[in-house]
Amino acid sequence: MSQVNFSSTSSVSFGELGPTTSLQLMFAQLQLELAETAKTQAMDKMDAIATAQDEQKLVSQLLNEARQAQADAKAGVGNDQAKTQTYELPKQDANGNVVYETVTETVPKGNNATFMSQEMVDYMDANGLAYDKTGNNHSHSADEWDVAITALESRLEELGTNTQQEMVYVQDYMGQYNSYLQGANTQIANANQTLTNLARGQ
Numbered sequence: 001m002s003q004v005n006f007s008s009t010s011s012v013s014f015g016e017l018g019p020t021t022s023l024q025l026m027f028a029q030l031q032l033e034l035a036e037t038a039k040t041q042a043m044d045k046m047d048a049i050a051t052a053q054d055e056q057k058l059v060s061q062l063l064n065e066a067r068q069a070q071a072d073a074k075a076g077v078g079n080d081q082a083k084t085q086t087y088e089l090p091k092q093d094a095n096g097n098v099v100y101e102t103v104t105e106t107v108p109k110g111n112n113a114t115f116m117s118q119e120m121v122d123y124m125d126a127n128g129l130a131y132d133k134t135g136n137n138h139s140h141s142a143d144e145w146d147v148a149i150t151a152l153e154s155r156l157e158e159l160g161t162n163t164q165q166e167m168v169y170v171q172d173y174m175g176q177y178n179s180y181l182q183g184a185n186t187q188i189a190n191a192n193q194t195l196t197n198l199a200r201g202q
Helices: 024-076 118-126 143-197
Strands: 083-094 098-109
Touching: 024 118, 024 143, 083 118, 118 143
Parallel strands: none
Antiparallel strands: 083 098
16 A cells, blocks of 8 residues: 655644634644644554555465365375374463463374464464364364365455455545645635735735
8 A cells, every 4th residue: 555645735734833812823723633633543544454454465375275275185185194283282271371282183194184274273263263173173174174264265355345444544534634734724824814914004
């Protein structure tokens, strides 16, 4: 997403007006404060969009990984020998603290199942995404992969929808920012014109 330069349209910055009794300048100061608020809100939304886009990349990567693992399971890739994977399994100790136990899982020779990576398991668990847990293990058959793939597809769609909504908010805040800034500049120009007329005795 391209960066937005919020200062490019400003002829006066927030806080430069200082104390004033001029109604026009007081209104201009209010407009500048509102512009600053809109700018802050837009920047916050842009940060949220950047974070969501990073997560979208991760989910896309995990989805491709899951689809490949399902295809390998269907094709029986590597089932001519036993397959082994070691991973960290979170558990609660007697005090309720989360501890990690190193677990080694083996898929016997002739079994078409493929393993879910530790990164995928961690992401799915952290975001409450469903995957097949009937065997209480990380190896999945082709059919069992359907659950994880469906969950990842839904998550990717959700992130895309949220990002589009955040972009709408950014455009709205940018519009507010430009409107308030224009209003402030108009009031300042009017105040200056008033002072000029007074100085000329008009």
